[in-house]
Amino acid sequence: MAAGMSDDPTPQGLDHVGLDLWFTSLAWETEVFARVERAGFDDISLADSEVLSAIPLDGARLVEVARRRRITKQAAQERIAALIKRGYLTAEPDPQDRRARILSHTVRGRALREALSSAKVALHRELEERLGSERFRDLRAALAEAKALYTPGA
Amino acid sequence: MAAGMSDDPTPQGLDHVGLDLWFTSLAWETEVFARVERAGFDDISLADSEVLSAIPLDGARLVEVARRRRITKQAAQERIAALIKRGYLTAEPDPQDRRARILSHTVRGRALREALSSAKVALHRELEERLGSERFRDLRAALAEAKALYTPGA
């Protein structure tokens, strides 16, 4: 990349709430992962993290994970295999059902799960502090109304 | 799918502004595409639409599109090829530069561009009406603050 290029090559483009929503949502997600990475987890993708978070502390089966995440069991299987390979999950045979495997978190898996949820809780609280509880409540209410407005079939 | 399954298999899960942002943003995007589809464009993906919208009315080169969309020129090329194949774009040689091709919208391409931007403008206005201009302004301000809060490096 050459130095000295102009900063903003294309200021042209619509300005609308859709972009506000999109960029804010993106910033949230990016910051969650930045914090989780700082907590020592740098080998995890968004999809991985969502699958990991979908497994409760007392374990779950593959098909349950797929249902919760609303993906196919094949897709769930891929994420789960990756999480097992990286040491976040373990799979043990279910004594009640010889077809099934019970997926549970390893110690590191629980730590990651905790890092994810505490990063989210922290960001939530930080925004609440920044805006004050009234504006924060207004924000969430407005978002809920927007979501409802943009979801005609429900 | 079997009938009579319970509606919400997993009410368990964090509730935070991140989800509000994510779902609202998703609802916006979904509704934009629903309207564009209703306007007669059903063969277009989000990535396609963003590339199409990145080309100004007086045309652009492939590398410009790639820069604006912040993707590689190879990725831009794929989207552009798809848009040309579907009749939304044309490519003509640049008389000033024999390496370059000038990409411009076809009539249908301009129509799609218009459908996209007018759907967005409509959704923007509808939310403003629903919330009233004061709450709407507050929403956008709060989103801007949230985005800034979650973007530490800037």
Next chain:
DNA sequence: TCCTTTGGTCAGGTGGCCTGACTAAAAGCT
């Protein structure tokens, strides 16, 4: 002129999904 930069293409790879076809165990029926 030579050499670097620029516009674009080709080949191959990855992540995160998908459908379809299949096996084996469990559950329901008669």
Next chain:
DNA sequence: AGCTTTTAGTCAGGCCACCTGACCAAAGGA
């Protein structure tokens, strides 16, 4: 008991939207 259907999981292959690396030909400067 037997037979059928459902359920848990696997295998194979494909798609989309990106990516890196290697390249070519034209343009533009020293």
